[in-house]
Amino acid sequence: MPMPDWMRRAACRAADPELFYPNAGDAVAIAAAKDICAGCPVVAECLEYAIANNEQYGVWGALTPEERRAIARRDMRRRRSEAIWRATRNRGNAYRGS
Template identity: 45%
Template sequence: MGENPGGAEGWRLDALCAETDPEAFFPEKGGSTREAKRVCSGCSVRAECLEFALANDERFGIWGGLSERERRRVRLQRRSPLSA
């Protein structure tokens, strides 16, 4: 990709969600996350998005293809020592 003109968060310039209805990424409680996750699945900056959400403790919405609950699980797995 070369130089990142947007700095540390330049990945946002390539995010597919920027071209999509933002409401899909912040569904009401009990609403479907299917459309947002479908968009994320084809996004080239999905990993950067997820890491941003984890680093900034994003509590709402779909980030990097994961829901709030799924991100919470990732955080807990990263904190816990690996068990055999």
């Protein structure tokens, strides 16, 4: 599978990949990885990629796996709420004789 174009522009490209896979409780190592992400021109693309591909490990888009899971859960709840709203709105139109 070819490398996405945004990865070629990532600030972490020249860094040791191990830096982005710190132990879960190692706050200093996590902060070091996030510091590199902070100056990255493609941090948003990186985060989108990690969430879309369900990356379970490592710092991607300046977020840890736990932080990414929280975003994914929030997005899922939002999408579910929107789907319910659309369904009930359409049902209301049916009752009015639409």
